Amino acid sequence: MRPAGLPPLTSPEDLHAIERVPLGDRDLALTTYDLLVRAAQRWPDAPCSLWIPDPAAIEQHVTVTYGALLDRVHAIAHALHALGTGREDAVTLMAPNCGDLLAATLAAEAIGIAAPVNAALDVRHVAHLIRLTGSRVLLTAGPELDAPLWTRLLDSAAGLGIGTLVALPPDGQDRATAPELEGRPGLRTVRLDDLVDSGPPSPAQLPAAPPAPDDLAAFFHTGGTTGAPKVAAHTHRNQAVMAWSLAVAGGSGTGQSIVAGLPLFHVNALLVTALAPMVTGARSIWPGPRGYRDPDLYASFWKLVERYRPRAMSAVPTVYAFLAAVPVDADISSLEAPVVGAAPLPDGVRRAFAQATGVQLLEGYGLTEGTCAASATLPGDVRTGSVGLRLPYQTVTAAEIDEAGGRIRPLPAGETGELVIGGPTVFAGYLRRDGDRRRVCSDGVVVDGLLRTGDLGCVVDDRVHLRGRQKDVIIRGGHNIDPAVIEDALLSHPAVTAAAAVGRPDRSSGEVPVAFVSLATAQVTVAELLAWAGERISEPAARPKLITVVDAIPLTDIGKPFKPALRETAAARHFRDELAEGGIGAVEVGVAHENGRLTVRLTGPGAVGEAAAVLRAYDVDVRTGGDDVRTGGDDIRIEGADTRTARQEVQR
Structure with a gap:
């Protein structure tokens, strides 16, 4: 069922028809606050989100309606305002998923700037992020939600420059049972509920003027696993237009659901599974604080689908690899749109999931600097080798980059080059700090309005095809090797559960390809795997020099191969x-x-x-x-x- 009020998008022809109407002529919310206000006006009593505190007990959940979410955002916005948060001030949010984390993120965007942070980051990287953003308020998990995180931040708050540490409760917590918070000299610790109670009762609006479309909405960090993380700045226009585009590309309609298991410090979680459903009045299902990172979720996942009847879900390839190995023991007929992104999708995972469930994965492509997504595979339009149709009002082009002159030359359709993205969802730039001055600049990543992605690919009939990541490309004697060629060959072996290919230094060739694999059985040997890969990789230079068996491929916190x-x-x-x-x-x-x-x-x-x-x-x-x-x-x-x-x- 097509969501009411949205133009159809099933083909490139529909895409062109949509774009014949200028974006400025469409009646769209252009801030995340206005997006929530409109949703609360249209569907005040409809469920916006369901929060499952324990994935081992999927029947138990806390329901938040659109009207209730707006009320909570207003209340938290007043509390943040009382702490001194204004339009230019950042609020750091660092906690597992919970209802108040989403509400606080939206409140921070409404009154200032939200700065979500991965709770797994080292304290010195958290300090780097806080120094960049200038945040003085940190909202984190209270001791009942994540005791180790609370203690770690309590002990390090002084070094982080944080003056106020606000504790978020777990979903469904009885306030009367919450013990008094531990404190530290010079640090104010307060529960979010107590902070809200100190403000005006049931505020019906923000304590200051609502944000404008080009005001900064959020600071999302990228990386943090190979060096100091960069901080990408999003405007309200970036996020609101992206939410609408995602809804047009196949968002669930009023009363339908999407499973939201990625952490809220990631753009996919906020944009795909929180903001996009607000465009159509759909609801998000949040399965536990750790979401897909919780091993207990997988044993009950198919029962969760049967219980809540989601039409869609959004996850990374490793999640679908895990799910493909879990026997389907429930009615999952409601699941039509399992969306996959954030990392390349191995063909082995695609095939295994389809064989196990009868449902095809819908691959998308995007990056934090593009606010989330640049392309999406539409239901019923899966094309081999494609990561989907570009989203409305965005341009996606393969280009040749003149590094010396800083010029971008678009390539003809079908030719491979670096993908560049244009349009209203290109981020404002990276956050920088010059002494006491905070600034946002593109640093050459945006050239003539086009975002350099660092990804190799081509575009044919508005459909995007990836050819690898520039920094992941293995360069053997000047010859570029896409690691996916090696990984796909190894993943086609029935004993291989995961594979990752990288370049290893070599005296004569600069690099040679090597691979790491995890196995379902110890019966296969490395020699057999080398022979298997050799038979399936036509290009001799791409055949791995060495294969190493490991217990597990190292992953980042959201499941990308590290x-x-x-x-x-x-x-x-x-x-x-x-x-x-x-x-x-x-x-x-x-x-x-x-x-x-x-x-x-x-x-x-x-x-x-x-x-x-x-x-x-x-x-x-x-x-x-x-x-x-x-x-x-x-x-x-x-x-x-x-x-x-x-x-x-x-x-x-």
């Missing part, structure tokens, strides 16, 4: 072998990516100088002395660590 850890592990192992062959075995080798360069640190009692001379034949930075080696991101110790340890560190 390839820097694999590159570092592969490089460190190779360098150790290289030195051992030369009779240098006592030196310890640590590898990390620093400022885009592979860096080797040599320590130990052995012949450090001799080892450095050997390794300088590679295109790496070699350093000697010091203690251990850590990445610039999440303090992943590479020396003496396997990829399983790296994965645990990333997800802590």
Whole structure:
């Protein structure tokens, strides 16, 4: 059923028909606050979101209507205003998913600027983000929702420069049972409910003028696993237009549902599963504070689908890989639009999910700097090799970039180049700080209004085809190798459950491809896997030089393969072998990516100088002395660590 009031979008012809009406002539909400106000006026008593506190008890949930959400946003906005938050002030939000986290995010956007943060980040990266944004208020999980997180922030708040720490409750908590909060000298700790109670009763509007379309709405950080995270600035127009576009591209209609299991510090969670449903009056189902990161969810997931009858869900490929291995023990006929994005979708996962469920995955493409999505696969329009139709009012083009002159030359349809995106959802820029001055600038990532994505691909008939990530491309003797070619070949083996290919340093070729796999059975050998890949990869240069079996591919907090850890592990192992062959075995080798360069640190009692001379034949930075080696991101110790340890560190 097509949502009322939205133009049809089933083909490129529909896309062109939509764009014949100028965006400015459409009656759209252009701020996230106005989007919520309109939804609350149209469907005040309709469920906006269902919050399931415990995924092991899926029958129990807390329902929030559109009217109730607007009331809560008004109340929290007044509380934030009383703390000194104004239009230019950022509010840091760092907690597992819960109803008040969503309401607080929208309230922060309505009165100031929301700054969601991944709770798994190292404290020093949180400090970096807070310094950039200038936030002095931090909303986080109270001790009942996430005790370790609360304690960690309580102990580090002084170093973070935070003056007020606000505790969010778990969904369904009885306020009367909440104990008194622990405090620290010079730090105010307060429960959100108590903060709200100190404001005006049942405020019906914001305490200040509503935001304008071009006001900043949010600061979303990107990265944080290979260096200091960047902070992308979104305007209200960015987010509101994106929400409308996503709804047009297949959003669920009034009364329909979408499963929302990604963390709210990620743009997909906020845009796809929170804001887009507001355009049509749909509802979001939030399965537990940890969402898809909670292993307990998978045992009950199909029962959850049967119970709540969602039409859609949005997740990353690893989630669908896990679900494909869970027997379908329920009626899941309502599920028509399982949307996948944030990382390339392996063909093996696509096939396995379709075989297990009878439902095709709908792949999309986008990035934080584009506010979320640039293309989406429409139901019934799955095309092999395509990540969908570009979204309305966006341009997506493959281009050749003149790095010296900073010019962009569009390529003909079908030719591969760097994808560039234009339109109203291109972000305002990255956040920078010059002393006490905060500024937003594009730093060359936006050229002539076009966003450089760093992704390789082509566009044919308005459909986008990916050809790999520039920084993930393996360059062997000047020849570009798409790691997906290797990964897809390995994933086609029935024993392989996950695969990741990376480049390993090589003296003569610069890089050679190697792969890491996890297996469902120990019966297959590495030699058999090498032969399997060799038979299925037509290009000899792309055949992996080495395959390493690991317990699990390291993942980021939202389930993307964490390839820097694999590159570092592969490089460190190779360098150790290289030195051992030369009779240098006592030196310890640590590898990390620093400022885009592979860096080797040599320590130990052995012949450090001799080892450095050997390794300088590679295109790496070699350093000697010091203690251990850590990445610039999440303090992943590479020396003496396997990829399983790296994965645990990333997800802590």
